[in-house]
Amino acid sequence: MVRVLPVCVLGLGLIGGSVLRAASAAGRAVWGATASTADAEAATAAGFTVEASLDDALRRADEEDALVVLAVPLTALPEVLRSVAAFAPGCRLTDVTSVKGAVTEAVRKINPYARYVGGHPMAGTSRSGWASGSAELFRDAPWVVTTEDDSDQEVWAEVVQLALSCGAHVVPTSSAAHDDAVARISHLPHLLAAVLASVGASGGPLSLALAAGSFGDGTRVASSRPELVQAMCEGNRAALLDAVDDALGRLGAARGSLASTGGLAATVNAGHLARRELEQHRSGPRQAVKVDLTADNAMATLRDLGNRGGRLTSLDGTVAVVKTL
Amino acid sequence: MVRVLPVCVLGLGLIGGSVLRAASAAGRAVWGATASTADAEAATAAGFTVEASLDDALRRADEEDALVVLAVPLTALPEVLRSVAAFAPGCRLTDVTSVKGAVTEAVRKINPYARYVGGHPMAGTSRSGWASGSAELFRDAPWVVTTEDDSDQEVWAEVVQLALSCGAHVVPTSSAAHDDAVARISHLPHLLAAVLASVGASGGPLSLALAAGSFGDGTRVASSRPELVQAMCEGNRAALLDAVDDALGRLGAARGSLASTGGLAATVNAGHLARRELEQHRSGPRQAVKVDLTADNAMATLRDLGNRGGRLTSLDGTVAVVKTL
Numbered sequence: 001m002v003r004v005l006p007v008c009v010l011g012l013g014l015i016g017g018s019v020l021r022a023a024s025a026a027g028r029a030v031w032g033a034t035a036s037t038a039d040a041e042a043a044t045a046a047g048f049t050v051e052a053s054l055d056d057a058l059r060r061a062d063e064e065d066a067l068v069v070l071a072v073p074l075t076a077l078p079e080v081l082r083s084v085a086a087f088a089p090g091c092r093l094t095d096v097t098s099v100k101g102a103v104t105e106a107v108r109k110i111n112p113y114a115r116y117v118g119g120h121p122m123a124g125t126s127r128s129g130w131a132s133g134s135a136e137l138f139r140d141a142p143w144v145v146t147t148e149d150d151s152d153q154e155v156w157a158e159v160v161q162l163a164l165s166c167g168a169h170v171v172p173t174s175s176a177a178h179d180d181a182v183a184r185i186s187h188l189p190h191l192l193a194a195v196l197a198s199v200g201a202s203g204g205p206l207s208l209a210l211a212a213g214s215f216g217d218g219t220r221v222a223s224s225r226p227e228l229v230q231a232m233c234e235g236n237r238a239a240l241l242d243a244v245d246d247a248l249g250r251l252g253a254a255r256g257s258l259a260s261t262g263g264l265a266a267t268v269n270a271g272h273l274a275r276r277e278l279e280q281h282r283s284g285p286r287q288a289v290k291v292d293l294t295a296d297n298a299m300a301t302l303r304d305l306g307n308r309g310g311r312l313t314s315l316d317g318t319v320a321v322v323k324t325l
Numbered sequence: 326m327v328r329v330l331p332v333c334v335l336g337l338g339l340i341g342g343s344v345l346r347a348a349s350a351a352g353r354a355v356w357g358a359t360a361s362t363a364d365a366e367a368a369t370a371a372g373f374t375v376e377a378s379l380d381d382a383l384r385r386a387d388e389e390d391a392l393v394v395l396a397v398p399l400t401a402l403p404e405v406l407r408s409v410a411a412f413a414p415g416c417r418l419t420d421v422t423s424v425k426g427a428v429t430e431a432v433r434k435i436n437p438y439a440r441y442v443g444g445h446p447m448a449g450t451s452r453s454g455w456a457s458g459s460a461e462l463f464r465d466a467p468w469v470v471t472t473e474d475d476s477d478q479e480v481w482a483e484v485v486q487l488a489l490s491c492g493a494h495v496v497p498t499s500s501a502a503h504d505d506a507v508a509r510i511s512h513l514p515h516l517l518a519a520v521l522a523s524v525g526a527s528g529g530p531l532s533l534a535l536a537a538g539s540f541g542d543g544t545r546v547a548s549s550r551p552e553l554v555q556a557m558c559e560g561n562r563a564a565l566l567d568a569v570d571d572a573l574g575r576l577g578a579a580r581g582s583l584a585s586t587g588g589l590a591a592t593v594n595a596g597h598l599a600r601r602e603l604e605q606h607r608s609g610p611r612q613a614v615k616v617d618l619t620a621d622n623a624m625a626t627l628r629d630l631g632n633r634g635g636r637l638t639s640l641d642g643t644v645a646v647v648k649t650l
Contacts, residue, residue, distance in 0.1 A: 122537040142535050171534055181535050184528040189539035191589070192517050194596020195575045199568060201599035203509040205634030205650065208606040209496055210467050210506050212447040214514035214546045215603075221539045222600035230593045237587055243524060244580045248573065250520045255569045262562055264516070268555045271519020274526035275547035278540075281533040309530030325530065 004028055005092070005158055008061040009069045010054055010080055012039040015096045015121065016071025017133035019166060020048055025135040026165035029064075033057035035076070039130040054080060058087035067158050069119075070095035070103075074231040077103065081110040094119045094159045098182060098232040100146055100175035101239075115155045118146035118175060120182070121168055128225050136167065142311070143168035146175045147303045153293065160315050169323075170312035172302040183239035188247060190229050191240075193222040281309060286323040293318040329353055330417070330483055333386040334394045335379055335405055337364040340421045340446065341396025342458035344491065345373055350460040351490035354389075358382035360401070364455040379405060383412035392483050394444075395420035395428075399556040402428065406435040419444045419484045423507060423557040425471055425500035426564075440480045443471035443500060445507070446493055453550050461492065467636070468493035471500045472628045478618065485640050494648075495637035497627040508564035513572060515554050516565075518547040606634060611648040618643040 006029035009020045016032065017039065024030045031049040033056065034040050040050045051057035061068050068091045072080050077097070084093065093114040097103050100118045107116045123141040143163035145156065163170050173181075197219040200207050221229075233240055254267040289310070291301050302312070302320065310324040331354035334345045341357065342364065349355045356374040358381065359365050365375045376382035386393050393416045397405050402422070409418065418439040422428050425443045432441045448466040468488035470481065488495050498506075522544040525532050546554075558565055579592040614635070616626050627637070627645065635649040 122535050124538060141537065144535065171531070173531055177531055178535075181528050181532040184532050185525045185536040185540040188524060189521060189543040191576070191579055191592060192521055192543060193539070193600075194592050195572050195579070196514060196517055197596040197599035197603070198575055198592075199513060199571045200510045201602045202571065203506050204632070205606065206496070206498055206502055206632045207506040207509050208603050209631075209634045209636070210447050210469065210503075211510040211603055212466065213449060214518070215510040217542045217545045218514040218517060219596075219600050219603065220542045222596040223604070224597075226590075226593045226597040229597075230589050233589050233593070234583070234587055237583060241580065241584055244576065244583065246524045246527065247520050248576055248580060250523055251516070251569065251573055251576070254516055254520070255566065255573060258559070258562060258569070259566055262559055264555050264558050265551075267516060267519050267523075268551045268558070271522040271544075271547040272549075272551040272554075274522035275518075275544050277526045278522070278533050278536055278544065279548070281530065306534075307529070307531045309534045311534070 004161075006030065006064050006066040007069060007162065008032070008057050008066040009071055010034075010057060011071035011073075011076075012036070012043050012050070012130050013071065014124070014128045014132045014137075016069065017043060017130040018123075018135065018137035019069055019071060019096060021133060021135035022138055022166035023162060024048065028165070031057060031060065036129075042130040054083050055087050058083055061091055062088035067092045067094065067162060069162075070097065073228055074099065074102065074235045075227075077106055078110060081106055084114060085111040089113045090115065092155045092158055094155075094162070096121055098186065099235040100144070100178045102235045104146070104175050115152045117151055117155045117159045118144075119159050119163065120144040120178065121163065121166070122186075123168075128228065138163070139167040141168045142171045144171045144173060144178050146178065147172035147299050147306065148174055149299050151299055153299070157293070157315060160312065160320075164313070164315065171310075172306035172312055174303055177307055179236050179239045180242070183236050183243040187233045187236055187240045188243040190221050190224070190233060191244065192247065193219050197222040281325070284325050286311070286325055289322045289324050291320045291322060293320060329486075331355065331389050331391040332394060332487065333357065333382050333391040334396055335359075335382060336396035336401075337361065337368050337375070337455050338396065339449070339453045339457045339462075341394065342368060342455040343448075343460065343462035344394055344396060344421065346458060346460035347463055347491035348487065349373065353490070356382060356385065361454075367455045379408050380412050383408055383416075386416055387413035392417045392419065392487060394487070395422065398553055399424065399427065399560045400552075402431055403435060406431055409439060410436040414438045415440065417480045417483055419480070419487070421446055423511065424560040425469070425503045427560045429471070429500050440477045442476055442480045442484045443469075444484050444488065445469040445503065446488065446491070447511075448493075453553065463488070464492040466493045467496045469496045469498060469503050471503065472497035472624050472631065473499055474624050476624055478624075482618070482640060485637065485645075489638070489640065496635075497631035497637055499628055502632055504561050504564045505567070508561050508568040512558045512561055512565045513568040515546050515549070515558060516569065517572065518544050522547040606650070609650050611636070611650055614647045614649050616645045616647060618645060
């Protein structure tokens with residue numbers, strides 16, 4: 001059995017605040033810290049322990065051997081990692097940030113002694129701050145836990161248990177595969193929403209007056225805090241460039257076809273089939289596969305199952321159960 | 326007072342079926358016809374009169390001096406217009422199709438004696454067919470009624486009354502301005518949803534496994550029936566090309582900025598402000614302006630108010646009330 005560690009959450013916005021609530025609801029000892037006075041006051045008022053500073057929270061994490069969760073925006077990460085290096089240098093460390101390559105690099109550079117395993121719950125909304133969070137935010141959501149051949153397996157198991165105790169299922173994959181995937185399904189959608197909103201608004205008040213479901217859906221995430229969107233997109237530059245090029249190629253092909261033959265069947269049909277793939281992925285039947293974590297290739301096996309759409313739904317001692325399509 | 330005309334609806338899918346229900350709920354005599362046996366049976370079972378054929382429904386429209394509503398897909402329009410020309414050549418005619426230029430042209434060509442005023446309720450969903458409709462589909466939705474200097478004012482008033490009696494507000498504008506606007510806020514969103522769905526699915530099962538809110542929202546309309554999406558986008562070719570070029574330019578600029586300086590602030594901030602414009606447009610305070618329909622420039626005045634985001638909310642005799650921002 002994995003011992004249930006206390007959890008120290010740094011940053012109490014939408015995601016960090018929800019981790020704090022969910023981990024507490026699952027029976028763990030939890031405390032947090034945040035640079036936001038508003039979030040600190042709200043969390044305190046809700047009955048949670050908020051330390052006076054990040055440094056205090058980290059000192060306690062060091063003393064009580066806690067799992068430290070980085071839940072600050074990407075732009076604040078270097079400064080927070082310097083605090084981790086100063087006050088809890090050898091701690092078990094994870095994060096909930098939307099890119100993994102840049103975070104892994106920053107951890108290696110600033111805090112090489114931390115026992116870090118990356119995480120990313122896929123449960124954002126366009127709202128932000130403590131007040132928008134809830135203990136149920138991660139219910140049935142995917143939570144990526146980076147799974148490399150050289151991952152610290154004890155910390156890996158701790159991060160998996162945290163995700164499961166928050167109600168999520170775990171998607172085990174590499175940092176690089178995560179970043180490629182989120183470029184396509186999270187960062188590109190944010191860029192396309194921004195572009196679509198601008199094209200619509202440039203049509204003036206008549207366009208806004210006629211905007212209905214398709215425009216409302218397609219631009220919804222453009223109401224997210226722009227500095228957060230900017231940071232996550234810029235933090236995944238290489239993978240996002242590939243995804244943008246893919247989108248530009250497909251939109252350019254549609255443009256060419258519309259201008260020449262006038263036909264859009266290829267674009268529309270491909271998009272329809274792709275959307276059906278998403279719906280089938282979500283509702284398809286799954287079977288359980290057991291993975292022995294003591295096997296030599298356990299991390300590679302898990303990563304392979306994750307890359308094929310598998311969901312790790314329980315971890316009991318050294319046996320992980322992955323539900324595969 | 327405008328006499329309350331009976332309404333004959335041709336096509337009983339999502340939109341036509343909802344017009345039939347809403348007009349009936351507003352106390353009008355209604356009947357319909359459809360080429361779909363399933364829709365005809367469902368509408369009959371719900372207690373509505375469905376004539377055996379389009380020709381029968383049109384004969385009755387001619388006899389009873391009805392307002393005829395074309396609610397068939399764009400691709401079926403020429404054939405239906407030939408029936409109108411044969412069985413109710415001088416009827417009052419409107420439509421609920423998502424493009425106005427192409428429909429106006431088809432009416433002029435095939436059925437020049439019809440007294441046609443175009444319409445377009447902005448209330449689609451990704452579902453289709455009679456079963457997906459409801460009498461409340463148009464509640465508080467914008468319904469474009471084409472408003473040209475040479476519009477037949479009596480028919481124009483009839484179409485406005487139909488829209489208002491269905492619970493919608495009317496946006497008076499020209500056919501050309503409508504087509505430009507819907508290219509930006511309806512047809513482009515459908516193309517971008519198709520492109521995004523394809524880029525996401527090409528990332529394989531891992532991408533689909535991680536797809537959350539932004540991808541789900543951004544691809545939702547890709548689940549619409551592809552032949553309907555194709556027809557409406559292809560039917561608005563010139564305006565859609567402009568909108569696609571605008572999107573390609575903005576996405577290309579974001580790509581260039583990401584590749585060179587790595588910065589996305591301009592794209593993300595512009596999109597955020599544009600989305601806020603949409604929200605402000607929807608919730609902003611409005612004041613009522615009265616328009617005298619007997620004035621020489623009444624149509625131009627209404628069109629101007631519509632183009633500036635105004636909503637026509639009532640029509641009493643010769644006085645229209647437009648709520649402006």
